[in-house]
Each structure stands twice: as structure tokens, then as C-alpha cells.
Amino acid sequence: MEQKHYLTFTQPETREILITWWKALDTSRGDRAELRRCHSPLNVAFTPAYHRLRIAMMKQGSVKDEDLALVAGVLSHVKSYTSGSFPIQMAGTDSADAKKAKINSHRFRRLLAIDDQDKLYETIIRVVRMLGGAVDIPSLANGIYWWNERTKKEWAFAYYEHAPSEEK
Numbered sequence: 001m002e003q004k005h006y007l008t009f010t011q012p013e014t015r016e017i018l019i020t021w022w023k024a025l026d027t028s029r030g031d032r033a034e035l036r037r038c039h040s041p042l043n044v045a046f047t048p049a050y051h052r053l054r055i056a057m058m059k060q061g062s063v064k065d066e067d068l069a070l071v072a073g074v075l076s077h078v079k080s081y082t083s084g085s086f087p088i089q090m091a092g093t094d095s096a097d098a099k100k101a102k103i104n105s106h107r108f109r110r111l112l113a114i115d116d117q118d119k120l121y122e123t124i125i126r127v128v129r130m131l132g133g134a135v136d137i138p139s140l141a142n143g144i145y146w147w148n149e150r151t152k153k154e155w156a157f158a159y160y161e162h163a164p165s166e167e168k
Contacts (some may be wrong), residue, residue: 006062007057007060007062007063007068007145008142009138009141009145010138010142013060014061017053017056017057017060018137018141019081019138021052021053022078022081022137024052025075025076031047031048031049032049035047035049035050035073036077038076040073040118041069041070041073041117041118041121042069043073044069044072045066045069047072049072049076050072050073054068064145066117067144067145067146068145070117070120070121070145071141071144071145073121073125074124074125074140074141075137075140075141077125077128077133078133078134078140079132079133080133081136081137082134082135082136083136085136085139085158086135086136086139086143086155087143087155087156087159088158088159088162089134089135089136089139090108090127090131090159091108091159091160091161091162091163091164092162093164101159101163101164102130103127103130105159110123111123111124111127112152117147120144120147124144128140143155
């Protein structure tokens, strides 16, 4: 029996495919616009841009189609690639108000409570916009592709380790 190799965006080859696909959205603005108009991962699965990513990723390992559609749709809203862990980016501060996280802890806890993929899609897009569209693409992609209790726990530890204290 063949053992499945599961996709992770922390692997250099997979990360490179993902970043190359995301950069190609800049030259194919129609694809980006079509993805941005999608209201759910199901809608994303009907786009040619998603299938180009899916076919490239299938060469790297077993692909969870709906989860990859979630990743593709969300990444269409990312404007720039900055390095760093996505949950740490959410905990980061604006220079204007260094006492508040970019994503406050209440919103962050609501994010962690999400189990529905469509709701996660909407919420993560909102978070990406709140971060000005500048995120660590592989970190974000890996987190939402493998959205489960383990991911939520890892994000919580990373976020609260770096978030400014909310004590009054």
C-alpha cells in the first residue's frame, strides 16, 4: 500500500510553488479579481487559477481540495509577502499605538472558535485586510490549510506570547 505524502507549506518546494502562483496573480489580474469575488472556498474551486495551483501542488503530495481552495481564495487578498509567523503578525502593534495588537484578543479568540470553513474564509480575509494585506504567505497558508485544534493551540501560544498586555 502506498503511503500518502501530505502537503505542508513549510517545505521549500511547496513554499516556492505557492509563492510563484501568488506572484503570478499580479500579472494575471483577471485571475486575482475572479478569486477575490469568490464568497466561499466552493466558489474558488470553480476557477482556473485555483486549478493551476492544485495541479502544481498535487506533484508535491496528497492535496485536500477544499482546504487548498480556502488557501487560494484568501491569498488572492494578500498584497505583499512579509516574513514572520502569521499569528505573531496579528499580535504585532501599529507604530501609532504600540499598546494594542493589530488584531485584538477578542477578535483573535473569535477566530480560534471557528470550525466552519466558510466562516473561516470570511474571517481570515477580514484579518488579512486589517493587516494591510502584508502577511507571511506560507505561515498563513499552512495554518488555514491544516485548521484544527493543534493549529489553533499553536496560534494561541504564538499570539499571546507576542501580544501587548491588555491589563489596565
